[in-house]
Amino acid sequence: xxxxxxxxKRYGDFVAVDDLSFxxxxxxxxxxxxxxxxxxxxxxxxxxxxxxPTSGQGFICGHSVVDDPxxxxxxxxxxxxxxxxxxxxxxxEFLDFFAVAYKIPRTHRKQIxxxxxxxxxxxxxxxxxxxxxxxxxxxxLCLAKTLVHDxxxxxxxxxxSGLDPRARLEMKALxxxxxxxxxxxxxxxxxxxxxxxFCTMIGIIERGKLLAAGSISEITRKLRxxxxxxxxxxxxxxxxxxxxxxxxxxxxxxxxxxxxxxCEYEGEEGDLVRLLNRLIGxxxxxxxxxxxxxxxxxxxxxxxxxIVN
Numbered sequence: 001x002x003x004x005x006x007x008x009k010r011y012g013d014f015v016a017v018d019d020l021s022f023x024x025x026x027x028x029x030x031x032x033x034x035x036x037x038x039x040x041x042x043x044x045x046x047x048x049x050x051x052x053p054t055s056g057q058g059f060i061c062g063h064s065v066v067d068d069p070x071x072x073x074x075x076x077x078x079x080x081x082x083x084x085x086x087x088x089x090x091x092x093e094f095l096d097f098f099a100v101a102y103k104i105p106r107t108h109r110k111q112i113x114x115x116x117x118x119x120x121x122x123x124x125x126x127x128x129x130x131x132x133x134x135x136x137x138x139x140x141l142c143l144a145k146t147l148v149h150d151x152x153x154x155x156x157x158x159x160x161s162g163l164d165p166r167a168r169l170e171m172k173a174l175x176x177x178x179x180x181x182x183x184x185x186x187x188x189x190x191x192x193x194x195x196x197x198f199c200t201m202i203g204i205i206e207r208g209k210l211l212a213a214g215s216i217s218e219i220t221r222k223l224r225x226x227x228x229x230x231x232x233x234x235x236x237x238x239x240x241x242x243x244x245x246x247x248x249x250x251x252x253x254x255x256x257x258x259x260x261x262x263c264e265y266e267g268e269e270g271d272l273v274r275l276l277n278r279l280i281g282x283x284x285x286x287x288x289x290x291x292x293x294x295x296x297x298x299x300x301x302x303x304x305x306x307i308v309n
Contacts, residue, residue, distance in 0.1 A: 202216060
């Protein structure tokens with residue numbers, strides 16, 4: 001659905017984005033991660049056909065961002081990090097304005113606007129003036145106009161920027177709902193907790209260079225030499241469980257804290273099933289048995305540590 005090939009953007013001697021390449025499949029939610037000034041917004045503006053590259057190419061739904069920008073605009077919904085509203089317009093008029101811009105027939109516009117208002121929980125604000133809305137409601141309205149032509153691809157630049165904690169949670173719930181609708185979404189943020197819960201893939205950019213891209217689990221496995229296994233057991237069987245793990249040749253560096261055993265594990269998926277069955281078959285009361293994944297914050301810090309230092 002989205003493909004970026006060797007995208008580079010220079011401003012004189014300054015290289016904002018350097019030879020960036022990645023792809024996003026249909027239905028994926030791609031979290032574009034990096035600090036302010038890393039090149040996220042530059043890349044997003046390129047994909048939204050608002051910025052010509054110094055070199056490189058991009059494709060969305062098979063359409064060239066460089067050579068066929070009008071076709072790209074028909075299949076994307078773009079929400080910038082900073083946007084304005086038109087004073088004196090009511091909410092439904094604002095959406096109608098964009099529906100007209102997308103050449104949606106008059107006979108369909110009222111129904112479509114009603115559906116978008118319901119999806120974004122803005123029906124009760126239909127006749128309110130947009131300049132009187134709160135920051136959170138304006139963000140919802142901007143997302144609503146992004147969806148008015150039902151694009152298969154959404155490009156969202158810092159959609160929760162400037163929102164209070166409650167509005168951030170509401171925006172996250174909206175993005176999860178769009179994910180359930182099958183939209184392909186590229187969403188940027190420098191607040192990692194906003195992305196960890198619902199992104200299927202991430203891309204980490206620093207100083208204009210893409211340092212890593214893929215699922216969090218894939219990137220974690222590349223960062224760690226071994227899996228980290230955590231096993232929580234009931235109190236009477238703790239020592240027995242520790243003895244079993246020490247007997248396993250795949251287990252290394254076993255630690256015990258509060259009835260939870262943690263170890264580096266060198267085996268494969270099938271070995272984990274065998275180990276779990278051995279623990280249960282030996283009478284160990286297993287409360288939880290899972291591979292410990294790095295948090296998104298930990299992944300980001302481990303990847304960027306070398307380049308930052």
